Amino acid sequence: MSHELPKTYDPGAIEPRWAEYWVAEKIFSVKTPAPGSDAAKLPVFSLLLPPPNVTGRLHMGHMFEHTEMDIIIRWRRMRGFLTLWLPGTDHAGIATQLMVERQLASEGSSRQKLGRDAFVERVWQWREHYGGAILAQMKRLGASVDWEREYFTMDEDLSLAVTEVFVRLYEEGLIYRGKYIVNWCPGCMTAISDLEVKHEETAGKLYQIRYPVVGEAGRFVTIATTRPETMLGDVAVAVHPKDARYTALHGKKLLLPLLDREIPLITDELADPAFGTGAVKVTPAHDANDFQIGLRHNLPQISVMDEQARINENGGPYAGLDRYAAREKILRDLEARGLLAGMKDHALPLAKCARCGTVVEPRLSTQWFVKIKPLADRAIAAVEKGEIVFTPENYAKTYFEWMRNIYDWCISRQLWWGHRIPAWHCKACHEITVARTAPATCAKCGGLQLEQDTDVLDTWFSSGLLPFTSLGWPEKTRDLDVFYPTSLLITGFDILFFWVARMIMLGCHFMADHPQGSVPFRHVYIHALVRDAERQKMSKTKGNVVDPIEITEKYGTDAVRFTLASMASPGTDIAFNPDRTEGYRAFANKIWNAARFVFMNLDRVGGVSLTQGAPPGEMKHLEDRWIVSRFNRVAGEVNRGLTEYRFDEAAGAIYKFFWGDLCDWYLEIIKPRLSGPDEMARPALTFLGGILESSLRLLSPFMPFITEEIWHAMYDGKAPEKSIALAHYPRTDNRMLNDEAELEMTILQDLIASIRNMRAEMKVEPKVKTPVRIHADGMVHTLVSENQWMVERLAGVEGIGFADASLAQAPGARTTPRFEVALVYEQKMDVAAERERLTKELKKLEGELANAERQLENAQFLAKAPASVVEGIRRRKAEVELLIAKIRAALDGLV
RNA sequence: GGGCGGUUAGCUCAGUUGGUUAGAGCGCCUGCCUUACAAGCAGGAGGUCGCAGGUUCGAGUCCUGCACCGCCCACCA
Numbered sequence: 001m002s003h004e005l006p007k008t009y010d011p012g013a014i015e016p017r018w019a020e021y022w023v024a025e026k027i028f029s030v031k032t033p034a035p036g037s038d039a040a041k042l043p044v045f046s047l048l049l050p051p052p053n054v055t056g057r058l059h060m061g062h063m064f065e066h067t068e069m070d071i072i073i074r075w076r077r078m079r080g081f082l083t084l085w086l087p088g089t090d091h092a093g094i095a096t097q098l099m100v101e102r103q104l105a106s107e108g109s110s111r112q113k114l115g116r117d118a119f120v121e122r123v124w125q126w127r128e129h130y131g132g133a134i135l136a137q138m139k140r141l142g143a144s145v146d147w148e149r150e151y152f153t154m155d156e157d158l159s160l161a162v163t164e165v166f167v168r169l170y171e172e173g174l175i176y177r178g179k180y181i182v183n184w185c186p187g188c189m190t191a192i193s194d195l196e197v198k199h200e201e202t203a204g205k206l207y208q209i210r211y212p213v214v215g216e217a218g219r220f221v222t223i224a225t226t227r228p229e230t231m232l233g234d235v236a237v238a239v240h241p242k243d244a245r246y247t248a249l250h251g252k253k254l255l256l257p258l259l260d261r262e263i264p265l266i267t268d269e270l271a272d273p274a275f276g277t278g279a280v281k282v283t284p285a286h287d288a289n290d291f292q293i294g295l296r297h298n299l300p301q302i303s304v305m306d307e308q309a310r311i312n313e314n315g316g317p318y319a320g321l322d323r324y325a326a327r328e329k330i331l332r333d334l335e336a337r338g339l340l341a342g343m344k345d346h347a348l349p350l351a352k353c354a355r356c357g358t359v360v361e362p363r364l365s366t367q368w369f370v371k372i373k374p375l376a377d378r379a380i381a382a383v384e385k386g387e388i389v390f391t392p393e394n395y396a397k398t399y400f401e402w403m404r405n406i407y408d409w410c411i412s413r414q415l416w417w418g419h420r421i422p423a424w425h426c427k428a429c430h431e432i433t434v435a436r437t438a439p440a441t442c443a444k445c446g447g448l449q450l451e452q453d454t455d456v457l458d459t460w461f462s463s464g465l466l467p468f469t470s471l472g473w474p475e476k477t478r479d480l481d482v483f484y485p486t487s488l489l490i491t492g493f494d495i496l497f498f499w500v501a502r503m504i505m506l507g508c509h510f511m512a513d514h515p516q517g518s519v520p521f522r523h524v525y526i527h528a529l530v531r532d533a534e535r536q537k538m539s540k541t542k543g544n545v546v547d548p549i550e551i552t553e554k555y556g557t558d559a560v561r562f563t564l565a566s567m568a569s570p571g572t573d574i575a576f577n578p579d580r581t582e583g584y585r586a587f588a589n590k591i592w593n594a595a596r597f598v599f600m601n602l603d604r605v606g607g608v609s610l611t612q613g614a615p616p617g618e619m620k621h622l623e624d625r626w627i628v629s630r631f632n633r634v635a636g637e638v639n640r641g642l643t644e645y646r647f648d649e650a651a652g653a654i655y656k657f658f659w660g661d662l663c664d665w666y667l668e669i670i671k672p673r674l675s676g677p678d679e680m681a682r683p684a685l686t687f688l689g690g691i692l693e694s695s696l697r698l699l700s701p702f703m704p705f706i707t708e709e710i711w712h713a714m715y716d717g718k719a720p721e722k723s724i725a726l727a728h729y730p731r732t733d734n735r736m737l738n739d740e741a742e743l744e745m746t747i748l749q750d751l752i753a754s755i756r757n758m759r760a761e762m763k764v765e766p767k768v769k770t771p772v773r774i775h776a777d778g779m780v781h782t783l784v785s786e787n788q789w790m791v792e793r794l795a796g797v798e799g800i801g802f803a804d805a806s807l808a809q810a811p812g813a814r815t816t817p818r819f820e821v822a823l824v825y826e827q828k829m830d831v832a833a834e835r836e837r838l839t840k841e842l843k844k845l846e847g848e849l850a851n852a853e854r855q856l857e858n859a860q861f862l863a864k865a866p867a868s869v870v871e872g873i874r875r876r877k878a879e880v881e882l883l884i885a886k887i888r889a890a891l892d893g894l895v
Numbered sequence: 896g897g898g899c900g901g902u903u904a905g906c907u908c909a910g911u912u913g914g915u916u917a918g919a920g921c922g923c924c925u926g927c928c929u930u931a932c933a934a935g936c937a938g939g940a941g942g943u944c945g946c947a948g949g950u951u952c953g954a955g956u957c958c959u960g961c962a963c964c965g966c967c968c969a970c971c972a
Contacts, residue, residue, distance in 0.1 A: 009934085181970080199969070206972080225972060238972095272971065280972050288970035349896095349969075362970075394899070398967070401898070405968085493967080529966095566920080567908075571900075573965090575907055579921055586934045597931035648909070652919070667931080675930095753938090760938040766927055796929090796937095848916065855915090860952035865914070869953090872915045880916095 005599055005713050009592035011556025011585075015705045019140050027723045028077075028144040030084050032478050045081040046483040047073060048467055048521075049145060050491045050499070051153065053092035054131035055099050060530040060538060060576060061492065062134060063141065063548040067564045068527060068647060069490050070143050074701035075642050077144070078729035084483050085144060086470055088151035089132055093418035093459040094188060094355055100126050100417070116416050123417045127152075137549060141557050142704050144725060151470055153462050154419070161469040162462045163422045163436055165510065170434045174374065175411075177423075177432065179366045181291045182410050183351065186309035187358030190414040191367050193458060194407060195497055197360050199349040206346035207331065208277060210339045211237055214253040214262055221246070221254055221265060222341045224276025226348055227286075228334070229327040231256065232315045233304040234263055236282040238293055241267035243278050257339045258330065259316050268293050285364040301364055307414075309361050323361070368412040368421060368455065375505035376403045382508050387519045391645050392570045395493065395526045402497050411458045418456030425451050464502035467520035468511055484514060489521040492529065500524060525645050528573045530564075546576055554578075558703035559585035565702055566655070568647040587655060588706050591699070594663050595710040598685075598692050601674050605681045610689045610714060622748075622787060623669045624687055625741035630661045631691060633742075635698055636732035642701075654699055662695065665749065669790055689714070698730045744783050747818055748790060754814040755795035758823050761833070762812060769798035775807040776819035784819075799824075808886040809893035815886040817879040835894055842887045845880050852877040 006013075022028060033039030047069060052062065069085065077083040097111075100123050104110055111119040135150065151158060169175040182191040207228050210220035221237055234256050239246040246265070253262045270293055271280045284294030285303040294301060304315045311318040311326045318326045334340040351360040380403050382388055383396055390396040412421060423434045428447035433439050441448055462469075467486055471479040485507070491500060507520030531537055532544040552560050555578075562584040567574045602608055619625045634657040641650030673684040693714060700707040704725065711724040721727050755772055764770055772795075776784055781802065784791060788800050801824070808815055812834055813822035852873050855861050862870060 007931095009932090183970095194970090223972080227972085270971070276972065287972080289972075291970085346972095348972095351970090398899070402968075407970090497968095569909065572908075577907065577921080580907075582934080583920060586932090589932065589934050593932035593935085595931085600931070652909080656919085663932085664936085668936095756937060757939085760926065763926080766929075766937085844916080852915075855952075858952055862952080864952055869914045874915095876915050 005592070005596050005710065007596070009589045009706075011558060011588065011705065012553060014709045015142070015557050016140065018705050018708050019142050022142065022144070022723065022725075023139055023147055025722060026148065027725060028085070029146050029148045030082065032482055033082065034478075035481075039082060040482070042080065042082040044084075044482060044487070045073070045076040046084040046086070046486045047488050047490070048470060048486050049085060049087045050489075050495070051088045051090040051151075051463065051466065052134040053095055054089050054127050054152075055092055055095050056134050058134045058137040058548055060546050060548055063552075063560065064530045064564045064568070064574065065490060065492065065527060066138060066141065066143050067561045068525070068568060068645075070704075071561075071565060071647060071701045072488065072490070072642065072645075074144055074704065074725055075729060077725060078697065078700070078727060079731075080728070082482070084146060084149075086149055086151075087135060087138070087143075087145040087147065088153070088466070088470060089135065090459065090463055091127070091152065091154045091418065093413060093415055093456060094190070094192075096123060096127070097415050097417040098188070098355065111416060119416050140549070141552065141561075144704075149470075153459075153466070157472075158462065158469050159419055161465060161473055162419045162457065164474045165465055165506070166422055166457070166461075167434055167436055168510075169370065174371045175368060175434075176371060177366065177368050179364060180369070181285075181288045181362050182365055182367050184307070184309075184361045184363035184365065185353040185356065185358050186307065186361055187353055187356040188415075189307050191363075191365060191410050191412060192353060192355075192360070193410050193460075196354045197351045198354045200352055201347055202350040204346050204348045204350070205343045206276065207343045208341035209257065209281075209334060210341050211254040211257060211263075211281075212339075213249065213265075214255050216252075220339075220341075221249065221279050222277045223279045223281045225281055226346060227327070228330050229311070229318075229323050230283045230286040230304065231281055231330070232259060232311065232318060232326075233283045233285050233302040234261075234281045235284060235294065235299045235302060236263050236266045236297065237279055238266050238268040238271045238282050239279050240269060240271045240273045243271070243273040245273075245278060257337065258333055266293075266297050268296065286362055288362055291364070303364050305361060305363070367410050368423075370409040370411055370461075372406050372408050372505070375509055376406050378508045379403060379501065379504040382504060382519050387517060388504065388521065389523050391523065391525045394571075395496065395524070398493075399496065399501060403501060409458075411461050412453075412455040413458055414454075415456050418459060419462055421453040421455050421457060423453040425453065427451060460498050460502055463499055464506045465510070467503055467507055473510070480514070481516075484511065485517050485519050486521045488523045488525060490525045490527060493526050496526065525570075527568065528571060530574045530576050532576060546578070551578065551581065555581045555585040556588060556705070558588050558706050561704075562587065562651060562655075562702055565647040565651040569649075570645060587659060588703060590659055590663060591703075591706060591710070594658075594667065595692065595714070597667065598688055599713065601681065601685055602689065605674075605678055605685055607678075608682055608685045608689065610686070610693060619687075621670075621673075622741055622744055623666055623790070625738050626745040627661060627666045627691055628736045629738035629741050630657060631694060631698075631730070632732045632734075632736040634661075635694075635730040638698060639729075639731060651702055654695075654702065658695055658699065662691065665745075665794075666691075668794055672789070672793065694730050697724060697727050700724050700727075701729075747780060747783060748787055750816060751784065751819060751821060752791055752795040754816065754821050755791070755797060755823070758812060758814055758821075759796060761830075761837075762823065762825060764796075764823070764825060766796070769796055771799035771801065771824040772797050772821055773801045773803040773807055773810070773824055774819055774821045775803045775805055780818050809889045811890075811893055813890055813893075815883060815890065817883060820886065831894055835891065838887050838891050838894070842884065842891070845884050845887070849877065849880045849884060852880065 073083055073085045101111055114122065166175065183194065183197050185192050204226050206224055206226055208222050208224050209228065210222050213219040213221060223237055237254055249265050250267060252265050254265055256263050270289060271278060282290045282293050284291045284299055284301040302314055304311055305323060306312045309323045311321045313319050318329060321329065331340060353360055380400060383399060422436065423432050424439055425432055426442035426445060426447045427449035429442060429445040431442055431444040433443055438452065439450060442450060468480065468484060471477060471483055473480060503520045508518045511518040538545045559581050563581040634653050637653040638650045641653065670684055670688065674681050696707045696711050708724050712719050774784055791797060791800065807813055807820040807822055810822040813820050855873055856877065
């Protein structure tokens, strides 16, 4: 029997092999259990991968998010859950369309030249070619998703589900069509939702313009505006009804400059007397507030711009000009006529398209909307009732804030790539029929010429349905029975409103009668942002993007994953620093070499059988009782950490255990046993093998590749499962927790550290073994004598002599509450340095003593503080007093 | 305009319901190739917890104010 592990840890040599193996062997595929089957009795854990865009390349944010999901999923799977992690991609309507259009432009073509059908065909080709890049990269990174269930949001079944949802919402009166002011992007030439608009504080100007009063030469009403070009669409000027400055003018007509159109002066509470001149121009077709005023006063709506924000035929002499060119010309013309009363600097939030950056134009247009309030109310209630729990919990507040101030959702897009709206227009009578399939005739007039609505749906409309449509809705599938609601959603706060909120609204609505609950997920974990080492947002323009594949090839996936996990403390952005990854690569190397060390001994001794989670047996040795206790404690910490999404704490606990406890102490302690005769080595090795094997399982969700490699090597090809990912996850066995052993080891570690410290300070040659003298009472005395070999070996000591309390005065002695220890060594001690060290320590202790005394003399403290705290301080005070006495004695001894 | 978060070692961050000596990694200094690992081992230095008040027997932790940094939301010209 031999256990093959190359001398050098080379992640590039092992990771691709396992990545392929997991996919080829379908390790992470999950069969939906039939009702009543054994598998159906398992607890279920399901999670939907936030579907990456088909346009996308994997970035650090994805890798972070995927690492967190993979850790949770692997952990749950190993804990015995029926575990589904469902992958897919999103068609990402506007983003993908833009990319293909750009490609066409580079070929000298355009979507208009191609025509709609050919263009959509082209996007499909594009998607075949470039789509799914992230999923391919995920395979390399070992994401344990069920690849057999991969979906695409434009798949036929998912598209049918989208239609079904649209029709039902329409029939319920929750989708309507109407002519309203929407956010219009003249760049993308489509309506966009409120969320797709980003407000940017911009330096602008506030212009004051004189509108002549009709029939009263020389009288004007001066209005204030930041957008003079929209005056072409003015239909009134509004003042506040109680604004005394204008009372005399109520009911008068004004003459709209430049176009010489007569418009009324009206009163409306919206006009703020304190702002500008108190008079505001009213342009219902180009401003959301004015739109409302227009409705209240029954005013006409005059659109003066086309879909590219150029002035249209309603703009008289300005027709054909771009909105900004028109602004300049209008200002010049006004000035020429003496109607420009003034202008001043004015900062204003400018609305820009999140996608292309073009300034958004509020535009009157006919669109489809979701009536959102009824959906939002239920979604709010679901979170209020705790049916969905947010982590970190303050995101629930953000969620409520948005949900309570929500506006109807504009879902139609004037794009070609996406789910077509299932509505048909009759050419004869303009009746609109919403239906699951194309109607043959118009229900109203019987007309035969029906045309499907040319718009497509907002991408988020379909992704908002995924928690149930990806499980087969509207069919009543077994998958829905088993996996809905999903257990968890892990995502970023940037799509909290876009996606999370909409999934909740739509899930609660469409899954209202699901037996296990309507919410799409039980928990939402919102992760932070990955930034660069200087905390800057990663962006291509800044050139500070860390490419996950590159960094992975350099340090190994396991090291990058461990870095991300270690830094994933909730609510704090991650400043990704490759130095840190280098440290975790060293950790992986440590694990590798620890395994090699074990294997080397296994091969030498032979005849050691490894069974998964080898029972600890009698544990005659302190170090065995100790390491098992530590392991079980750490297993508890890791499980708790993962339960609370404290990836950092879980990863930190394992790191400390494996490196600090197992490698630095345990392995060193048992080396003599391992190199002893086979009868001694064999049980030690069996025990060690058990600890290593358990540790690999504990570590596996964090570092799946290296643990898989070592685990299989350990079993020499006869592993009990096809993958360590299918083995059981360690849990705390309370019977193995051993406070006594942990205390004893701590004392021995203190003693050894003290001796090492003395040796270093006295510059004892490393190869020189010095005798030591120790003073300790009772239990500690026994402990030291029983483990003399351990102290000798680890501290570089030869011969331990016991002494009385006067040892404290020996030159250079180290003093602790439990023991004194001194080297027996030809002194080359630096007396001055030693005095300084002791004085410094004394000062600190005296400070502490004074503190303790002050507290213990304080009646209030004694009366109010819990007994355990008072007792603790008493004990510490006694300890400090003792130490002070010892250090004073040592100082006296320093001559 | 509204809301949220942050400020702890040179750097990046932890710090549970207030309670005895504020921790880690990296970096830094010193000494070591000790037969798993120099990607390693051992030892060490380094912090008035942003500032000012307050509550409390007791504050890094709770409250108020201030300063600085960051984020989200927003249809008043």
